[in-house]
Amino acid sequence: MKKHSVQIRIMLAAAALFFGLPLLAQNPTATGVINARLTHKNGIALVFDTDPSGVTLGAAGTSAATLNFGTISAFGPLAPGVTRTSVTAANYTVRTVFDVQVIQGGLNSNTYTLSAQLASALPTGFSFKIDGVTLANGASNIQTNAAYNVDVPHNLDLTVSTAAPGAGGPAVGTPLSTVINFQASAN
Amino acid sequence: MKKLLVIFAAAVMMTSLAAAQTATGTLTVSATVNGTISLVFNSDAAGVALSSGAGTNAASLDFGTVSAFGTLPAGVSRPAPTATNFTVSTPVDVLVNKANTASTNYTLTTQLSSADAANTWAANGAAFTNTTAGTATATGTYGSNVPVTLAITIPFTTASGTTISNVVNFTASAN
Numbered sequence: 001m002k003k004h005s006v007q008i009r010i011m012l013a014a015a016a017l018f019f020g021l022p023l024l025a026q027n028p029t030a031t032g033v034i035n036a037r038l039t040h041k042n043g044i045a046l047v048f049d050t051d052p053s054g055v056t057l058g059a060a061g062t063s064a065a066t067l068n069f070g071t072i073s074a075f076g077p078l079a080p081g082v083t084r085t086s087v088t089a090a091n092y093t094v095r096t097v098f099d100v101q102v103i104q105g106g107l108n109s110n111t112y113t114l115s116a117q118l119a120s121a122l123p124t125g126f127s128f129k130i131d132g133v134t135l136a137n138g139a140s141n142i143q144t145n146a147a148y149n150v151d152v153p154h155n156l157d158l159t160v161s162t163a164a165p166g167a168g169g170p171a172v173g174t175p176l177s178t179v180i181n182f183q184a185s186a187n
Numbered sequence: 188m189k190k191l192l193v194i195f196a197a198a199v200m201m202t203s204l205a206a207a208q209t210a211t212g213t214l215t216v217s218a219t220v221n222g223t224i225s226l227v228f229n230s231d232a233a234g235v236a237l238s239s240g241a242g243t244n245a246a247s248l249d250f251g252t253v254s255a256f257g258t259l260p261a262g263v264s265r266p267a268p269t270a271t272n273f274t275v276s277t278p279v280d281v282l283v284n285k286a287n288t289a290s291t292n293y294t295l296t297t298q299l300s301s302a303d304a305a306n307t308w309a310a311n312g313a314a315f316t317n318t319t320a321g322t323a324t325a326t327g328t329y330g331s332n333v334p335v336t337l338a339i340t341i342p343f344t345t346a347s348g349t350t351i352s353n354v355v356n357f358t359a360s361a362n
Contacts, residue, residue, distance in 0.1 A: 068217045158218060160218075164222075
């Protein structure tokens with residue numbers, strides 16, 4: 001009986017060696033679970049694009065672009081993309097076109113309202129209109145049902161007094177700048 | 188009922204959140220203003236009506252058929268002929284406008300585009316040729332029609348039926 005028991009132990013030990021060694025030879029593994037959570041945030045973005053019939057914007061495709069009418073005058077030549085829409089004894093108006101594109105994601109909104117306002121006081125002798133709407137220091141609605149994800153062209157009119165510098169007219173021969181702030185609000 | 192109210196409130200909140208979504212952008216606009224003046228021709232009430240281009244800076248003026256002693260078209264004047272030639276004249280209005288300049292008046296000069304060896308041209312009494320400009324006025328007033336009398340002196344030796352044609356270039360310079 002004792003001899004039989006020893007035999008059984010030897011067999012178990014041999015079995016353990018036979019099956020255990022391959023297991024030890026394998027690479028060790030470990031497992032884990034990550035509970036990932038993604039919060040989808042909706043929103044809209046506004047960028048300016050160059051319109052084919054307007055002047056070429058600086059930093060086009062961004063939300064902080066520049067638009068240069070170049071050298072303007074009541075009677076002289078104008079830069080490409082700039083037209084003179086009227087000349088009177090009191091003032092003249094030059095126009096260019098720029099595009100606004102508003103992109104939205106995750107919103108249940110089909111259109112947006114675009115408003116604009118001057119960031120600061122205008123240079124003497126200047127006034128601006130966008131699509132016929134006079135810009136002021138308070139926000140003015142430019143468009144109330146604009147479509148998302150497409151370039152929407154807007155006319156930018158700059159009306160310049162014909163008065164001489166120092167007599168109500170603008171300074172001449174030097175660049176005059178104005179910042180226009182735009183806001184698109186999802187409808 | 189309470190659950191319905193909660194759902195309704197949540198829906199209202201989501202709608203208001205969606206409506207509050209905004210995006211902003213800034214467009215910096217710049218321009219450089221130049222002072223300029225412009226010149227256009229208009230028919231003068233006392234002169235020959237411009238045959239084309241009135242209100243522009245490229246007009247045509249036709250004296251019609253002129254002679255030393257015969258009748259003249261309306262608007263054409265003729266002082267007494269000399270022994271060798273006669274002069275016909277007509278006023279034409281020049282309108283010069285200004286913008287963004289402190290200039291108070293302008294000087295107007297005229298010059299022929301091509302030589303005329305036979306005839307003499309003058310504006311407001313100042314002769315001019317294709318090589319020498321004449322000063323029609325040194326103190327032109329902006330913003331109003333200024334009559335300029337254009338005169339051609341024609342020698343008697345000119346063959347009858349001769350057409351006289353030339354281009355007169357007007358230049359207004361801000362003073």
